[in-house]
Amino acid sequence: MEFKIGVLAGDGIGPEIVEQAIKVMDAVATKFGHQFNYTKALVGAIAIDETGNPYPDETHQVCLDSDAVLFGAIGDPKYDNNPAAKVRPEQGLLGMRQKLGLYANIRPVATFPSLIDKSPLKRDIVQDVDLVVIRELTGGIYFGARGRSEDLTSAFDTCVYTVEEVERILKLAYSYAGKRSKRVTVVDKANVLSSSRLWREVAQRVEKEYTDIETDYMLVDNAAMQLIQWPKKFDVMVTENMFGDILSDEASVITGSMGLLPSASVGRETSVFEPIHGSYPQAAGKDIANPLATVLSAAMLLESLDLLEEAQAVRDVVNKSLNEGVVTEDISGEGKAYKTSEVGAWLAENI
Amino acid sequence: MEFKIGVLAGDGIGPEIVEQAIKVMDAVATKFGHQFNYTKALVGAIAIDETGNPYPDETHQVCLDSDAVLFGAIGDPKYDNNPAAKVRPEQGLLGMRQKLGLYANIRPVATFPSLIDKSPLKRDIVQDVDLVVIRELTGGIYFGARGRSEDLTSAFDTCVYTVEEVERILKLAYSYAGKRSKRVTVVDKANVLSSSRLWREVAQRVEKEYTDIETDYMLVDNAAMQLIQWPKKFDVMVTENMFGDILSDEASVITGSMGLLPSASVGRETSVFEPIHGSYPQAAGKDIANPLATVLSAAMLLESLDLLEEAQAVRDVVNKSLNEGVVTEDISGEGKAYKTSEVGAWLAENI
Numbered sequence: 001m002e003f004k005i006g007v008l009a010g011d012g013i014g015p016e017i018v019e020q021a022i023k024v025m026d027a028v029a030t031k032f033g034h035q036f037n038y039t040k041a042l043v044g045a046i047a048i049d050e051t052g053n054p055y056p057d058e059t060h061q062v063c064l065d066s067d068a069v070l071f072g073a074i075g076d077p078k079y080d081n082n083p084a085a086k087v088r089p090e091q092g093l094l095g096m097r098q099k100l101g102l103y104a105n106i107r108p109v110a111t112f113p114s115l116i117d118k119s120p121l122k123r124d125i126v127q128d129v130d131l132v133v134i135r136e137l138t139g140g141i142y143f144g145a146r147g148r149s150e151d152l153t154s155a156f157d158t159c160v161y162t163v164e165e166v167e168r169i170l171k172l173a174y175s176y177a178g179k180r181s182k183r184v185t186v187v188d189k190a191n192v193l194s195s196s197r198l199w200r201e202v203a204q205r206v207e208k209e210y211t212d213i214e215t216d217y218m219l220v221d222n223a224a225m226q227l228i229q230w231p232k233k234f235d236v237m238v239t240e241n242m243f244g245d246i247l248s249d250e251a252s253v254i255t256g257s258m259g260l261l262p263s264a265s266v267g268r269e270t271s272v273f274e275p276i277h278g279s280y281p282q283a284a285g286k287d288i289a290n291p292l293a294t295v296l297s298a299a300m301l302l303e304s305l306d307l308l309e310e311a312q313a314v315r316d317v318v319n320k321s322l323n324e325g326v327v328t329e330d331i332s333g334e335g336k337a338y339k340t341s342e343v344g345a346w347l348a349e350n351i
Numbered sequence: 352m353e354f355k356i357g358v359l360a361g362d363g364i365g366p367e368i369v370e371q372a373i374k375v376m377d378a379v380a381t382k383f384g385h386q387f388n389y390t391k392a393l394v395g396a397i398a399i400d401e402t403g404n405p406y407p408d409e410t411h412q413v414c415l416d417s418d419a420v421l422f423g424a425i426g427d428p429k430y431d432n433n434p435a436a437k438v439r440p441e442q443g444l445l446g447m448r449q450k451l452g453l454y455a456n457i458r459p460v461a462t463f464p465s466l467i468d469k470s471p472l473k474r475d476i477v478q479d480v481d482l483v484v485i486r487e488l489t490g491g492i493y494f495g496a497r498g499r500s501e502d503l504t505s506a507f508d509t510c511v512y513t514v515e516e517v518e519r520i521l522k523l524a525y526s527y528a529g530k531r532s533k534r535v536t537v538v539d540k541a542n543v544l545s546s547s548r549l550w551r552e553v554a555q556r557v558e559k560e561y562t563d564i565e566t567d568y569m570l571v572d573n574a575a576m577q578l579i580q581w582p583k584k585f586d587v588m589v590t591e592n593m594f595g596d597i598l599s600d601e602a603s604v605i606t607g608s609m610g611l612l613p614s615a616s617v618g619r620e621t622s623v624f625e626p627i628h629g630s631y632p633q634a635a636g637k638d639i640a641n642p643l644a645t646v647l648s649a650a651m652l653l654e655s656l657d658l659l660e661e662a663q664a665v666r667d668v669v670n671k672s673l674n675e676g677v678v679t680e681d682i683s684g685e686g687k688a689y690k691t692s693e694v695g696a697w698l699a700e701n702i
């Protein structure tokens with residue numbers, strides 16, 4: 001089969017890690033008899049530099065025309081700690097989410113046995129952790145009205161949710177849980193927030209449609225604790241945008257495999273697949289960055305195209321590289337540290 | 352000297368743990384020649400049961416008339432998962448914070464060497480952790496306008512901050528840092544929220560007044576990660592209400608000494624001192640709850656009355672009880688489990 005893939009490499013290590021994922025996808029294409037037609041487009045700081053816009057219209061068109069989008073990372077130190085900068089790379093990300101209607105961010109977090117010692121948590125706490133954080137991505141306080149009072153002495157942000165938005169993301173969460181361990185944890189702050197009470201009401205209705213799935217309600221402060229204390233008890237955690245930003249990042253460090261975590265942002269027309277780590281500017285161009293999170297993002301991408309066997313082949317070869325120690329310096333420990341490009345080539349050969 | 356102490360024991364284990372703290376305070380009074388005059392008042396579910404109001408006016412008056420308030424815990428399972436309940440214990444807490452102007456919640460988190468194995472984190476990560484989370488407590492999304500659309504299909508909450516509110520809490524944070532390791536981490540989400548950009552602007556101005564203190568800015572998602580990865584790097588973390596709710600709870604589990612963590616809520620007229628753990632209804636009346644967090648809250652209370660030597664005496668006797676294993680079942684491990692009341696009596700005797 002033939003597929004159109006948008007490729008938005010972005011900033012920092014983005015280009016070099018995306019390149020490895022493409023090597024792997026091409027090996028998959030050869031082995032399984034597909035063809036992936038890639039179209040590159042600009043996003044992030046590099047897009048600002050070249051067009052003045054962190055998410056140019058041409059890039060948006062490329063995404064719309066693609067069956068799926070592979071994304072690297074965005075962010076450049078020259079925009080950090082400069083709250084005055086008028087245009088910022090993050091705006092590109094938020095613009096993309098809104099324009100493509102990327103309403104759900106999906107982050108699987110599973111322990112890799114060979115990396116367990118990299119976790120800040122004790123082995124018995126993180127062994128066998130296997131959870132997914134599903135974050136609502138186009139609503140809430142990220143996209144509500146905001147501003148300053150006229151005299152500039154106060155500022156406000158608004159968190160808004162509609163029943164439809166909540167229903168849509170909850171249904172996605174339940175459908176994920178149905179294919180997994182059949183447990184959904186709905187995280188909110190219903191004892192304080194009106195929007196959270198809406199979430200909880202909708203959830204209490206939606207859960208009745210999924211009788212085979214167990215539903216738990218948890219306040220966000222409690223969830224922030226339990227994620228560290230008993231990460232194993234979670235299967236699918238679903239929550240609103242801001243809480244999801246915090247909890248998904250918190251979840252990403254517990255297993256010690258940060259450099260391996262992929263994500264999918266599911267949209268109306270197309271979906272975007274990207275590693276959860278950032279643009280890591282200090283490593284850019286050095287051929288040392290870990291490409292595995294991007295390669296595993298490509299596996300999620302293949303899955304979204306219903307290429308399940310192909311996705312599994314990618315996961316298998318990643319596991320093989322871990323077992324055989326063909327990995328970059330961040331996880332090589334005492335063993336040899338391979339280059340980014342070497343890991344990519346090895347994965348492609350071993351597919 | 353003579354002091355008026357308001358005593359709001361609240362729900363669940365509240366009464367029995369507060370009783371132990373009072374035993375210890377009375378021992379302090381005897382030893383150092385002070386007199387504490389206690390006035391009890393209702394708060395929480397028990398206040399709803401008896402008066403229909405979780406924070407009755409008489410209770411408020413008691414707080415206003417006190418030099419300091421000792422607080423137990425609130426919350427009763429009969430109000431959980433009942434979003435329809437018109438009056439809830441939490442409203443008492445929020446009402447109290449607002450009416451007393453308790454603008455800062457202060458939570459020290461330090462590792463107790465004898466409890467380090469209870470931490471979900473590895474020993475080398477939590478050893479020597481010593482940080483304070485300072486949470487803004489009367490502003491932000493907790494107290495902004497909120498509600499439902501007329502057709503009930505959407506709900507909103509508003510996060511508002513004024514320059515004054517931000518300045519006040521930052522100054523408190525800097526004054527804490529001045530007495531500690533001289534590092535302040537300001538946590539916000541300035542790449543998205545308008546209120547966070549206000550925070551950051553104010554902080555960038557305030558930090559100039561404290562040239563001996565190092566200031567760091569951190570996005571809340573990043574802070575949620577770093578708290579677990581490198582908790583030792585933090586000294587004073589200061590943040591807005593909602594982020595503080597999440598991060599202070601997250602911080603509270605990293606050292607494994609949850610049952611020992613005190614807090615202070617600093618107000619205009621008076622301050623309130625309470626353990627950070629909840630009302631633990633399953634244990635209520637069983638004489639098994641750990642009183643140490645409440646006793647250490649009493650130490651913070653003494654400090655607020657400028658009774659520094661007295662506060663230290665309380666901390667010393669708590670350390671002694673830990674070293675000698677005179678502790679409740681939650682932390683007794685292989686050793687003998689003492690009753691709540693026995694621990695309190697032992698502490699009072701050994702002051």
Ligand SMILES: CC(C)[C@H](C(=O)O)[C@@H](O)C(=O)O
Nearest residue numbers: 090091093094245542543572
């Ligand atoms: C860069 C920032 C706007 C973004 C967010 O908060 O959503 C990032 O933290 C993320 O999680 O993708």
Ligand SMILES: CC(C)[C@H](C(=O)O)[C@@H](O)C(=O)O
Nearest residue numbers: 191192221441442444445596
């Ligand atoms: C009970 C609840 C309203 C409260 C809060 O969110 O402030 C609690 O979680 C706390 O941290 O004291």
